[in-house]
Amino acid sequence: MSALGKARRIFHGGYLLTKSAFRPIFTSKMTDKTGDYSDTNGLESKTPFLIGVAGGTASGKSTVCQRIMEKLGQQHKDHAERRVVCISQDSFYRSLNPAERLRAERGQFNFDHPDAFDDKKLLAVLKDILAGKKVDIQEYDYVNNSNSSLTHTIYPADVVLIEGILVFYFPEVRDLFHMKLFVDTDSDTRLARRVPRDIMERGRDLEQVLNQYMNFVKPAFEEFCLPTKKFADVIIPRGADNLVAIDLIVHHTWDIMYKKRPGARLVNGCGGEDEATNGRLAIDLIVQHISEYLKRAPREAPAAAEYPGFSSSVPGSPQRSGKIGRPH
Numbered sequence: 001m002s003a004l005g006k007a008r009r010i011f012h013g014g015y016l017l018t019k020s021a022f023r024p025i026f027t028s029k030m031t032d033k034t035g036d037y038s039d040t041n042g043l044e045s046k047t048p049f050l051i052g053v054a055g056g057t058a059s060g061k062s063t064v065c066q067r068i069m070e071k072l073g074q075q076h077k078d079h080a081e082r083r084v085v086c087i088s089q090d091s092f093y094r095s096l097n098p099a100e101r102l103r104a105e106r107g108q109f110n111f112d113h114p115d116a117f118d119d120k121k122l123l124a125v126l127k128d129i130l131a132g133k134k135v136d137i138q139e140y141d142y143v144n145n146s147n148s149s150l151t152h153t154i155y156p157a158d159v160v161l162i163e164g165i166l167v168f169y170f171p172e173v174r175d176l177f178h179m180k181l182f183v184d185t186d187s188d189t190r191l192a193r194r195v196p197r198d199i200m201e202r203g204r205d206l207e208q209v210l211n212q213y214m215n216f217v218k219p220a221f222e223e224f225c226l227p228t229k230k231f232a233d234v235i236i237p238r239g240a241d242n243l244v245a246i247d248l249i250v251h252h253t254w255d256i257m258y259k260k261r262p263g264a265r266l267v268n269g270c271g272g273e274d275e276a277t278n279g280r281l282a283i284d285l286i287v288q289h290i291s292e293y294l295k296r297a298p299r300e301a302p303a304a305a306e307y308p309g310f311s312s313s314v315p316g317s318p319q320r321s322g323k324i325g326r327p328h
């Protein structure tokens with residue numbers, strides 16, 4: 001079986017966590033909402049917490065989202081039980097006209113330019129999600145350069161992760177996020193990951209991948225994606241390898257799911273673009289993490305919900321002391 005066939009089989013076998021020719025979507029359904037968001041300065045109690053995850057191609061955005069899901073104990077839950085959803089900006093590529101389609105087949109279409117996306121549709125869907133509505137999202141098919149016929153229903157959730165190269169590019173979309181993460185992986189590593197991925201999973205050949213990278217991907221990253229790093233609340237160097245950063249985010253997200261939201265400024269201002277506000281979110285995360293670390297005792301949480309704990313990579317962490325969380 002070809003590598004492409006294998007990747008597709010993985011997808012069709014229902015194992016949505018491996019990136020295949022189609023972009024995986026982790027669906028979730030709202031179950032009992034234990035979170036008390038009543039002090040969030042006017043926000044609806046069931047408004048999901050929206051986390052944007054940006055970064056260059058193959059920086060590890062999807063992998064970081066997977067890790068967050070895993071550490072929040074969502075990965076092995078029945079889809080109907082999940083409280084965290086991850087969707088991809090790639091599901092919001094606009095349809096191509098016949099001439100563009102031909103260019104795309106030759107690797108001559110710029111999928112890294114903001115014009116390649118239907119940002120109005122993305123905005124409308126995110127607003128629906130924030131309004132607590134159920135939405136349908138189509139899987140993206142990288143082999144055919146179009147949306148596939150597979151549609152996933154995304155049910156209201158506590159936490160919604162949106163990952164994509166340009167999720168912070170469009171101001172109206174950017175302003176909807178309660179937390180903004182930027183996965184910062186060096187370009188050599190990203191290219192080294194992208195080449196085999198595009199050949200094995202996206203039906204491309206080496207020449208096409210390299211041409212597309214040099215002509216479109218790299219210049220567009222520098223012009224459109226990299227400048228959005230400044231909007232991030234948290235920058236994650238080395239992506240999913242950065243266990244400490246992932247722990248910080250997971251810890252914060254855990255509180256969103258089971259306790260209450262952070263200060264109103266985050267909710268209403270969505271971080272904003274002023275450095276002081278953005279800096280405060282990062283500091284909040286770090287302070288919160290350290291204080292939990294020092295206490296080495298679980299905070300109140302629903303009996304059914306165990307905080308997944310700190311990474312065992314942190315020396316002497318509560319994970320090792322056995323007082324918080326469960327072993328990985």
Ligand SMILES: Nc1ncnc2c1ncn2[C@@H]1O[C@H](COP(=O)(O)OP(=O)(O)O)[C@@H](O)[C@H]1O
Nearest residue numbers: 019056057058059060061062063193197240241
């Ligand atoms: N920390 C890592 N170490 C090794 N390979 C990784 C790591 N993170 C991601 N990858 C691999 O790199 C490729 C791109 O990762 P992915 O998370 O899909 O990136 P993105 O969503 O940013 O395009 C995938 O094949 C993935 O398995």
Ligand SMILES: Nc1ccn([C@@H]2O[C@H](COP(=O)(O)O)[C@@H](O)[C@H]2O)c(=O)n1
Nearest residue numbers: 056057058111112142145146164165217
């Ligand atoms: N038909 C398409 C659509 C997108 N791409 C490339 O995908 C990249 C974004 O996905 P990541 O997982 O890498 O973030 C982007 O750089 C596009 O070039 C494509 O090749 N074909």
